[in-house]
Amino acid sequence: MTQRPQPAEELPLWQPLLHDGVVALRAPSQLWLRPDGAVGGAPIDGYYLGDVRIASSLRITVGNHVGEHIATETLAADSVRFTALHRLLDAGITPDPDVYSEHTAVVVSDGVTHTLRLVSRRDVSLDTVVTVTYRPDHSDLIAIKGGDTDPHSEVIVETVHQGAQWRGRTASATLSCPGARVEHLDAEVEASWRLTIPASGEVTVTWAVHAEDPRGVVCAPSAPIPWGQPDLDGVGPELSRWVRTALTDLDALRLVRVGDHEQFLAAGAPWFFTMFGRDAIWAARLMLPLGTELAGSTLRALAALQGTTTVPDTAEQPGKILHELRPAALHVPGSAVTLPPLYYGTIDATPLWILLLTDAAAAGLPSDDVAALLPALRGALAWLRDGGDADGDGLLEYVDESGHGLANQGWKDSGDSVQWRNGRLATAPLALCEVQGYAYAAARAGADLLDAYAPGEGAVWRVWAQRLRERFHATFWVSDERGPYPAIALDADKRPVDSLTSNIGHLLGTGILDAEQAAIVASRLVADDLCSGYGLRTMSSTAAGYWPLSYHGGSVWTHDTAIAIDGLVREGFVDEARTLAQGLLAAATGFGGRVPELHSGVSAAQSSVPVPYPAACRPQAWSAAAAITVLGVLG
Numbered sequence: 001m002t003q004r005p006q007p008a009e010e011l012p013l014w015q016p017l018l019h020d021g022v023v024a025l026r027a028p029s030q031l032w033l034r035p036d037g038a039v040g041g042a043p044i045d046g047y048y049l050g051d052v053r054i055a056s057s058l059r060i061t062v063g064n065h066v067g068e069h070i071a072t073e074t075l076a077a078d079s080v081r082f083t084a085l086h087r088l089l090d091a092g093i094t095p096d097p098d099v100y101s102e103h104t105a106v107v108v109s110d111g112v113t114h115t116l117r118l119v120s121r122r123d124v125s126l127d128t129v130v131t132v133t134y135r136p137d138h139s140d141l142i143a144i145k146g147g148d149t150d151p152h153s154e155v156i157v158e159t160v161h162q163g164a165q166w167r168g169r170t171a172s173a174t175l176s177c178p179g180a181r182v183e184h185l186d187a188e189v190e191a192s193w194r195l196t197i198p199a200s201g202e203v204t205v206t207w208a209v210h211a212e213d214p215r216g217v218v219c220a221p222s223a224p225i226p227w228g229q230p231d232l233d234g235v236g237p238e239l240s241r242w243v244r245t246a247l248t249d250l251d252a253l254r255l256v257r258v259g260d261h262e263q264f265l266a267a268g269a270p271w272f273f274t275m276f277g278r279d280a281i282w283a284a285r286l287m288l289p290l291g292t293e294l295a296g297s298t299l300r301a302l303a304a305l306q307g308t309t310t311v312p313d314t315a316e317q318p319g320k321i322l323h324e325l326r327p328a329a330l331h332v333p334g335s336a337v338t339l340p341p342l343y344y345g346t347i348d349a350t351p352l353w354i355l356l357l358t359d360a361a362a363a364g365l366p367s368d369d370v371a372a373l374l375p376a377l378r379g380a381l382a383w384l385r386d387g388g389d390a391d392g393d394g395l396l397e398y399v400d401e402s403g404h405g406l407a408n409q410g411w412k413d414s415g416d417s418v419q420w421r422n423g424r425l426a427t428a429p430l431a432l433c434e435v436q437g438y439a440y441a442a443a444r445a446g447a448d449l450l451d452a453y454a455p456g457e458g459a460v461w462r463v464w465a466q467r468l469r470e471r472f473h474a475t476f477w478v479s480d481e482r483g484p485y486p487a488i489a490l491d492a493d494k495r496p497v498d499s500l501t502s503n504i505g506h507l508l509g510t511g512i513l514d515a516e517q518a519a520i521v522a523s524r525l526v527a528d529d530l531c532s533g534y535g536l537r538t539m540s541s542t543a544a545g546y547w548p549l550s551y552h553g554g555s556v557w558t559h560d561t562a563i564a565i566d567g568l569v570r571e572g573f574v575d576e577a578r579t580l581a582q583g584l585l586a587a588a589t590g591f592g593g594r595v596p597e598l599h600s601g602v603s604a605a606q607s608s609v610p611v612p613y614p615a616a617c618r619p620q621a622w623s624a625a626a627a628i629t630v631l632g633v634l635g
Helices: 141-145 236-250 277-286 293-303 349-362 368-373 376-386 433-453 457-477 502-507 517-524 558-571 574-590 620-633
Strands: 024-026 029-033 046-049 054-060 068-076 079-085 100-109 111-120 128-140 156-160 162-167 172-176 180-185 187-195 202-212 254-257 475-478 482-484
Touching: 024 068, 024 079, 029 100, 029 502, 046 202, 054 141, 054 202, 100 482, 111 128, 111 187, 128 141, 128 162, 128 202, 156 180, 162 180, 162 187, 180 433, 187 202, 236 254, 236 574, 236 620, 277 293, 277 558, 277 620, 293 349, 349 368, 349 376, 368 376, 368 433, 376 433, 376 457, 433 457, 433 502, 482 502, 482 517, 502 517, 502 558, 517 558, 517 574, 558 574, 558 620, 574 620
Parallel strands: 024 100
Antiparallel strands: 024 029, 029 046, 046 054, 054 128, 068 079, 079 100, 100 111, 111 202, 128 187, 156 162, 162 172, 172 202, 180 187, 475 482
16 A cells, blocks of 8 residues: 655754844854844744743734834844834824834843834824733754654743743743733733833833753853954955954853853854864864963863763763763654763764864963873873774774764764765765874874873874874775875775765874875865865765755865865965865855855855855854964965
8 A cells, every 4th residue: 555645744844944044142042033033933933042942932013013124233143133114103294214113132141131122203202012922932952953843842821020931841931021011812921011202212121031941051151251362453354254253153152061160162053052072172173373271171171071981872982072962862853863961972072182182282271281181181092092993993983883873973974974976875884084184193192292291101102193094095095087085984894985075174284194195185175076166065066976955965064174274274285275265255255254054065156155055053163263264374
């Protein structure tokens, strides 16, 4: 019997579109709105605290009518202003608008404050009613990402004096509306003010939402920003705008663990307002030109959760750096993936942690801070040899042993990210090319750092690194009609997976390549099949699996390109670095200075503006931090 297909309109739409939304944030809070200031017109809309949506809609009327939107202004990462006309309050004598409003929303770490300013040039006072309507919610973020309705989103609502309160399974909220009459009507809370706008004057109303979630594992820091400010004198306006926007966004993404004071950067909005090992490390590493304080605090925050035992269900192993931290298990809709609250399923966070430490030490991290992290360094180095190289072949590889974890555990962690050139998926265990570069560089730099404090201790790691380098040279190189290049990975049978990808850019600067090989990689990176003119494609456009809107199979990731730029500079390929940097700057300009997590691989020759990847996070920590890398090349 043939099963009837489910009607398209009944299918959940995975990954709500984000590209046309407006966001204001102060981690772990965020507010998503439409470009006209409305909340509730798209699946992502609402106010969130951590992994819970606290309110799914907000409607503002003046005189029982929604204003006519004319302007949106992002004031900072945490604040936005919408201007609207209210022509039904006009006299109608002239074509000019006589009454307008400014709605300003300012997000704080545990809530959001709204101000509505009504301004009139009428020569008489105007009596009107302002009504604000909320729909309380308690939907899990992952259900919203999956396009599903959370069956446990119910809340209990009660009105209080000039406000309301609601609570769900864990989180609760308080709505404060000074001077308003507040009612609970069905599933909504309505606050109304009777106002008089003075002749040729103005009047203002304010309201605020405060939220709490006792499950929260992260919160906003009380300490100041842990980095310095770059010198932007003489820097062009587009690059200057990108850098300033990026630093404002990074400020709003700062977090600490509950009960701790060590700052790190949340990965990005809306899905990743928590600790991600790889993301936090790369963001801190890209920010090193502005000082070592963020690097030091990120290193300590991650070292505090370094693995101590072997737990297949969580992928924890002694010395391993975590992948992510959540308040509860994360069940990915439509899949068998269930990630525990503390999850270690990452192959690259541990060598990257070592590289952040060694780079920070070279950049001036105080020696006492370095010395305090040496036990964690020793544990991380041991993991490279033991946990990271499970089969003892001298290379680092991964496989999900739990049956419910991430199938791919490098930075390209989607299920189809590691493909053969013909489009077939590679079979795990997989040894990624860039991870071998990270591990080689980490072992050598870690050895030097150990020797600086305990002479002779590093020798064993240099021997281990040399063996890895020899294995890499012997096994990872493949060829196409244009010549040789590094494969993306070795598969379960130790065969080199022959797709040409941006992963090769991460090898530059690690020392794993010889001079001729580095020149081959540099040439490949700026060729038209990888270089889109807006950054580096994740996969060559000549591959069978290439698609410009594929998450990891043809799109452009800003941080990925920035890593390649940094490697090119380290290897001496300055012209190639400038080519990629100019492409990222063109993309940043096209996105108004707030570069998303990723954008499409559509080339600059095909489109005069970068085409969005519509479900990309925005802002994203490592995309924002890439501005500092580009500043170093083009500034």
